[in-house]
Amino acid sequence: MSGRPLLGIIAASEAPSQDTGRLSPAGLMAEAAAAAADSVSFPMAEIDGLLSASAVYYMPTLTLAEHLGIRPTYSDSTTMGGCSFIAHLRHAAAAIEAELCTTALVAYGSTQRSDGGRYVRSMSELLPYEIPYGPRWPIAGYAMRAQRHMHEFGTTPEQLAEIAVAARAWAVENPAARASEPLTIAEVLSSPMISSPLRRLDCCLVTDAAGALLVTSPERAADLCDDPVYVLGAAESHDARYISGVPDFTSTPGAVTGPAALGQAGLDLRDIDVFQTYDAFTISTLLALEDLGLCAKGEGGPFVEEGHIRPGGSVPLNTSGGGLSYRHGGMLGMTLLVEAIAQLSGTATGIQIEDCNTALVHGIGGVQTAAATAVLGTADAR
């Protein structure tokens, strides 16, 4: 890699269970935050930066700070969908570099499953020009991406199903995964059609989820804990909010953020040991593989068919089982980060990638119309 890391991550924590019913979303966030701080004996009262996004709280940093009893001097509730927390890392780095704060907490909490799956619907603000037609948010947008990809490139339902099957193959090896029964392509293809060509098993899980990260400058991180994970590069971009505004149904802003984050890190795709990409739907993974450059545009279908993203394949991807089979609390970015950090720390609950020193975390928002990508690494990656 080249240059100084952007940020050091000194602690990461996620809710131990996926269906709590024990705590509110704010309670889950607060619990994860306290667990993260405790893990490095960092005094909660010294957290002076707070970053959060939420599908349930309009002012999530205010809600969380009040719940925790802290008074941050830097507050950022940037919301660009499920990738927000990945963008927050970049914002925290800038804030710390500018001396707006010294130690920041990035947090997310969701009781989406306990609440009956209402969160994503709360994001389904439509344009007036869309309301008369009843698009089911967000699946309608992803379905239309998949339909167009099939038309342009000959991608098949079987190839999309392979992505769900690969995710499940990782989850089967992860005792913490919600969906742990082996899955076949035939089972995906016989699940109920929701929004063609996407079927129920092309869709992510709906679970509760929460996570928290404690971040500071790279130099201070090395003083505060033994083995910080560093943010080596990060990027964010978006091109549309609404399905009607999607400029290109077969490509996404990941084509911008992937190369930009890698470029800032001074790394190539072949230097990355593990990938975590946001799998709200099978088509999300397919588009990410292409836009990040793991295969050429249009070749995602044959690429996954060759088994590259299954355990033992050439691209260790969504090693927990991902949103399709591990957990998905409505905004998956935090869950992706926590798994990447676990892989880099050698503490993955599922298959641990050996000698894992670099990770690429790629998040999306909207109908894959927003993207944030971060390249993480251990001290050995530096």
Place this chain on the structure above:
Amino acid sequence: MSEGARASFPFSVRGEERIYFEGCLDGKLLIQRCEQCDGHIFYPRAVCPACFSRDLAWVQAGGRGVVHTFTVQHRPPESYDHDAPYVLAIIELEEGVRMMSHVHAPPDQVHIDMVVEVRFVSHGGTQVPVFVPAGTSS
């Protein structure tokens, strides 16, 4: 509709949104043209997203286009009172702009690049554009 009357709509419409939906009540599919770059614009904007000009004119679209992409929705949103399945589509008009709509045709006959033309149908007390296969008798 008659001069000065204020139509009511089943959802909130403001400013440029109201002009569009009042056009629908008159059976006109209104889009915009940028007077600076000559590009067409949909949905209606205050600023041209191609050249950032504020000099935009309303024009009536010809009403023909092709299916750019689509999905057959088997599970309508809870708040949407409509028989399922229905064909939700992005239509690319001849003017080069895209809009969300329905295609009124058997779902298994709808395909990308299908040539379609606009019809106005009642929706919640107002009128909205949908598309039918080109040449379908009214």
